[in-house]
Amino acid sequence: xxxxTFDLAPPLALELSHITKHYARTTALTDASLRVxxxxxxxxxxxxxxxxxxxMRVAYGLSRAxxxxxxxxxERVHFATPADAIAAGIGMVxxxxxxxxxxxxxxxxxxxxxxxxxxxxxxRRVEELTARxxxxxxxxxxxxxxxxxxxxxxxxxxALTRNAAILILDEPTAVLAPAETDNLLRWLRAYAEEGxxxxxxxxxxxxxxxVADDITVLRAGRVVFSGAAAASTIPQLTSAMLGAxxxxxxxxxxxxxxQSGLPVxxxxxxxxxxxxxxxxxxxxxxxxxxxxxxxxxxxxGAGQRELLRALSGRMPIASGRLTIPAVVGFVPExxxxxxxxxxxxxxxxxxxxxxxxxxxxxxxxxxxxLTSRLLAHHDVRARNGAQVARTLSGGNxxxxxxxxxxxxxxxxxSPLAIVVENPTRGLDVHATAAVHDRLREASANGxxxxxYSSDLDELLAITTRxxxxxxxxxxxxxxxxxxxxxxxxxxxxxxTATPAxxx
Amino acid sequence: MxxxxxxxxxxxxxxxxxxxxxxxxxxxxxxxxxxxxxxAAATALWHGSLGSWYSITSATLVRAVPxxxxxxxxxxxFRGGVFNIGAEGQLLVGAAAAAATALSLPxxxxxxxxxxxxxxxxxxxxxxxxxxxxxxxxxxxxxxxTIMLNFVALHGVSYLVRGSLQEPTRIYPQSSTIxxxxxxxxxxxxxxxxxxxxxxxxxLAACGWIFxxxxxxxxxxxxxxxxxxxxxxxxxxxxxxxxxxxxSSGALAGLAGAVEVLGVTxxxxxxxxxxxxxxxxxxxxxxxxxxxxxxxxxxxxxxxEAGGAAMQRDANIPSSFVSMIEAxxxxxxxxxxxxxxxxxxxxxAESDGAVTAT
Numbered sequence: 001x002x003x004x005t006f007d008l009a010p011p012l013a014l015e016l017s018h019i020t021k022h023y024a025r026t027t028a029l030t031d032a033s034l035r036v037x038x039x040x041x042x043x044x045x046x047x048x049x050x051x052x053x054x055x056m057r058v059a060y061g062l063s064r065a066x067x068x069x070x071x072x073x074x075e076r077v078h079f080a081t082p083a084d085a086i087a088a089g090i091g092m093v094x095x096x097x098x099x100x101x102x103x104x105x106x107x108x109x110x111x112x113x114x115x116x117x118x119x120x121x122x123x124r125r126v127e128e129l130t131a132r133x134x135x136x137x138x139x140x141x142x143x144x145x146x147x148x149x150x151x152x153x154x155x156x157x158x159a160l161t162r163n164a165a166i167l168i169l170d171e172p173t174a175v176l177a178p179a180e181t182d183n184l185l186r187w188l189r190a191y192a193e194e195g196x197x198x199x200x201x202x203x204x205x206x207x208x209x210x211v212a213d214d215i216t217v218l219r220a221g222r223v224v225f226s227g228a229a230a231a232s233t234i235p236q237l238t239s240a241m242l243g244a245x246x247x248x249x250x251x252x253x254x255x256x257x258x259q260s261g262l263p264v265x266x267x268x269x270x271x272x273x274x275x276x277x278x279x280x281x282x283x284x285x286x287x288x289x290x291x292x293x294x295x296x297x298x299x300x301g302a303g304q305r306e307l308l309r310a311l312s313g314r315m316p317i318a319s320g321r322l323t324i325p326a327v328v329g330f331v332p333e334x335x336x337x338x339x340x341x342x343x344x345x346x347x348x349x350x351x352x353x354x355x356x357x358x359x360x361x362x363x364x365x366x367x368x369x370l371t372s373r374l375l376a377h378h379d380v381r382a383r384n385g386a387q388v389a390r391t392l393s394g395g396n397x398x399x400x401x402x403x404x405x406x407x408x409x410x411x412x413x414s415p416l417a418i419v420v421e422n423p424t425r426g427l428d429v430h431a432t433a434a435v436h437d438r439l440r441e442a443s444a445n446g447x448x449x450x451x452y453s454s455d456l457d458e459l460l461a462i463t464t465r466x467x468x469x470x471x472x473x474x475x476x477x478x479x480x481x482x483x484x485x486x487x488x489x490x491x492x493x494x495x496t497a498t499p500a501x502x503x
Numbered sequence: 504m505x506x507x508x509x510x511x512x513x514x515x516x517x518x519x520x521x522x523x524x525x526x527x528x529x530x531x532x533x534x535x536x537x538x539x540x541x542x543a544a545a546t547a548l549w550h551g552s553l554g555s556w557y558s559i560t561s562a563t564l565v566r567a568v569p570x571x572x573x574x575x576x577x578x579x580x581f582r583g584g585v586f587n588i589g590a591e592g593q594l595l596v597g598a599a600a601a602a603a604t605a606l607s608l609p610x611x612x613x614x615x616x617x618x619x620x621x622x623x624x625x626x627x628x629x630x631x632x633x634x635x636x637x638x639x640x641x642x643x644x645x646x647x648x649t650i651m652l653n654f655v656a657l658h659g660v661s662y663l664v665r666g667s668l669q670e671p672t673r674i675y676p677q678s679s680t681i682x683x684x685x686x687x688x689x690x691x692x693x694x695x696x697x698x699x700x701x702x703x704x705x706x707l708a709a710c711g712w713i714f715x716x717x718x719x720x721x722x723x724x725x726x727x728x729x730x731x732x733x734x735x736x737x738x739x740x741x742x743x744x745x746x747x748x749x750x751s752s753g754a755l756a757g758l759a760g761a762v763e764v765l766g767v768t769x770x771x772x773x774x775x776x777x778x779x780x781x782x783x784x785x786x787x788x789x790x791x792x793x794x795x796x797x798x799x800x801x802x803x804x805x806x807x808e809a810g811g812a813a814m815q816r817d818a819n820i821p822s823s824f825v826s827m828i829e830a831x832x833x834x835x836x837x838x839x840x841x842x843x844x845x846x847x848x849x850x851x852a853e854s855d856g857a858v859t860a861t
Contacts, residue, residue, distance in 0.1 A: 314735055330735065338735040341728045348721075355725055355737035358718035404736075 011074035013038040013197040014090070014166050019058055019068035028054040029065070029221045036166070036199060036214075038073075041192045043200045043208035043229070045241055046218035047428035052201045053095075055218065056168050059199075060092045061085040072166070091159025092168040095426075097151050101144035105137055109158050129157055133187065147300050149180035167191065168199045173207050174426060177299035177488065178456050185211040203428060205237055206457075217241055241429070261290030263323070264417045264448035265311050270320030271472075272306040280306040282472040283320070288417065288448040293439060295463030296452040296474075297484045303472035304452045305333075305421070311450060312419040327354075329405035329418040329447075331398075333425060339401045342390035346382055346400060347371045349389050353404050354412055366410040378403035379434065395431030398423065402438050406447075417448040424458060436462050456484065519789075522839045530828050534820070543818040551813020552806035561694030562812070565767060567805030569594070569776070571703040572759035573783030574801050575710055576752045578792040582714065583748030584727035589634060589649025590756040591780025592656035593627035597757025598764045599660055600626030602678050602771035603668060605764070611684025619685065620702075620761045627757015628750045630656065635749035639742055645749070653780070661773050668771055677772035687766035697766035704798065706755065711794035723748055756780060777808065785832075807832060
C-alpha cells in the first residue's frame, strides 16, 4: 500500500506523520502515522480510547498535535480550526450528530456558511446532490422528523456541499440498523471510486473488512497494524486491536437454553401512544419467562423504544393488559441522559434507584456500603463511591448502571425482570463482553431479560429467542438471520403473522 | 449535589476574594473620580455595617434576616431545577397577607403572631403556585412568569396601601401600624434585632438537613440535576416534585415578607423591600445553594446594604452611587459564578479527555 514506491503513483490524499499528542495527564497518541491513498476507503480500527478519534481530530483541525506533520495531497498544512480543514477539502461526520432539530435539511446544510442565506439555492443544491449520490433526502423535511440514518446522510451531505474530497466518518454505523449500515457502506465505496477518499473510524471489524481498501489499527495511541484489507485476516486484526493476550468469542448460538420458567413480563394486546399522540405499539402481545433472554429485532423507530418502556413500567399503556413485577430493572439507551446524574457521586447514582418511592431518611451508610460492593463485584473502575459519575469512562458508567439495575438495593430485592436497550452501544470489546456476561448471569439466576440491540449479531449472540418488531407490530420468527432481517424491514409480515406468544 | 458542590470549594474561594479585591479598587477609583473621598466612604461603610454593636445588630443583621429567608427560598427552588426569580413578589404578597391578618385579628399574643406568619407563608406559596400551575399545565417558563408576577405583586401592594389597607386618615400610602402585642419580640440589648433571626436560622438548618438526609430532599435535587434520569431511573414523579419546590420556595419568601412586617416595619407600605427577593438570588448563588453558607452570604449582603445606607447618610455619597456599587457587586458575583462554573467544566473536560485517551 505504499504509494510512494511507484514513481507514477498519485500523491497521497492525506498523510499524517509521526503524530504525538499529550493531554494533561495522559498521552493520547504516540508517533502515529497514517497514509490515505486517493480513491480508497481507509478504515481505522481500535478499541474505545485507542486514539482513533484523537487522530482524526488532528486531521480535522479540532486538536493540535504536539509533534508530527499533516499533509493534504502532498502539501504540508497547519490547521488552526476545522474551517481550515474544510477549506482544504476535508469533511467530518461526528459520532454525535450536530444538527439543529427544528430546522430543515436545507437550512442545516446552509448553516456555517457566510453572507446571505439563500434557501432556494440550498434546496436546489440538495436536490442536485441527491440526484448525483442517490441519497434519499427531502431538503424541506425537518431534522426532528428524520430517522437517525437519514440525519447521518444530512451530515454527509453537509460535508459534500462544501466539496469534501476526504470524508472522515466517526463510528457512523454505531447508530444504524443493519440495512442502513449496508446502504452507507455501499455508498462509501461508490464515493471512493470517484477518486475521493473516505476514512472510516470504527471498532466493528466486519464493517471495516466489508468496505475498506486499507486498514490501520490503533492500540493505546500507537499504530500497531497497517495494510491492505484484502491481505488482512480477522484473527490478525483482532489480535492487533486487543493485544495477543485477549481473545473474545461470543458463545455459540447452540448454547442457548430452551428451558424457561414462569411468565414474569406479560403484555396482552397492549398499545402505547407517545407524547406526540402517535401510536407506537399496536396490539403487542409478548411473554418473557424467568430465565429467558428475549431479543427484539427492529430498525430505528419501529416502536421498540416505547414497548421497552411500557414493559419496564416507565411509560403508560393506552390499552391492553400489562403484567409486570413491582420492580423492573431498566437500562436505557441514553445512559448519560436517562440513567445517570452526571454531576452526582456514584453513591448518589446508586441511590437513584427507587428514589421515587423512598420515604423518610436516606440510608446513606447502607448505600455507601452497597456502592462499594457493586463497584467491586461488577468491576467498575472508580476510585470510590464519592467520585463524580461524569468522570467515569463510558464503559464504567454502563457497568455502574447495570450493577444498580440488576442487584438488590438497601430496600429492594434483585428485580425479577431486566429490560435493556442497546446495552453495549459505544462500548469496547472488553466492556461489551462484561455486559453480556452480566445479562447471562441475571437470567441464569432466574430473571426474565428483555433486550433490544440495533446490532443483530449481538442480539443473536446473547438472546435465547428473538421477536421482530416493525411499525409497532410484534411477530415471532425463527432464529434465522435472513428471516429476522426481512421481518425488521416488514417484508415477511404476511408470511409469518403468528403472534409472538410463547406456547 | 452533595459531593459535587464541595469539590471546587477551595479554588473558588480564591476567585471570589480576587474578584472582590478588584471590585474594591474599582469602587474606590470611581468614588475618587466622582469627587468623593474614598476614605470617608470606607469609614462610613465600616461604621454603618460592622463598626459597632449597634450597627452589627440593628443594621446588618436586621437586613440579613429577610435575605436569609429569601436566599433559602431561592436555594430550594434552584436545587429542584425551578428558576424562581419571583422571591420579591412572593415576599411582597406574604408581607401584605401578614399585615392584613395582624390588623384584622383582635387578640394579641404568640398564637396570633404565628397565625400572621403562617398567613404570609401561605400567601407566598399561593403566589408561587400560579407560576407552578402555568408551568405544569401550559409549559410556561417560570423565569418569565415569576418576574411578571413580581410586578403584579408590587402594584398590588401599591393598590392595597391606597385602598382597603390604607391607614384611617387616608393621608399616607401605608397601612396602620400593627399592635405592639403582635410585633415580633426583640433581643434584649441588641437594638432592632428581632427573633426572626432565630426563625431564619432554624429554617436554613432544616433545609440543609432535608437536602442531605431525607428522601424528599434527594428527590428534589435529582430532579434538579436531571429530570429524565430521575424519572427513568428513579421513577420519580417529576411534576409533583417540581410543584412542591415552587410551593416551598414561595412559602419561604412569603414568610420573609411576614417577618419583615411583624419584626421591622410594623406596617405595610410600598417600598417595604429594597429588592431583597432579587438580592436573594445573588445570596444563594454566592453560597452555592448551601443553606449554611447562605447565613454567611446573607450577612455579607446585609452588611453591604447597611453600609451603603450609611455612606449615603454620613459621607453624602448620593444614593445613585450606592446603587451603582451594589450593582457592581452583583456583577462580581455573577462573574465569579461564571468563572467558577467554567473552571469546573474545564476540569471535567480535562478528565474526560484523560479517560478517553488512556
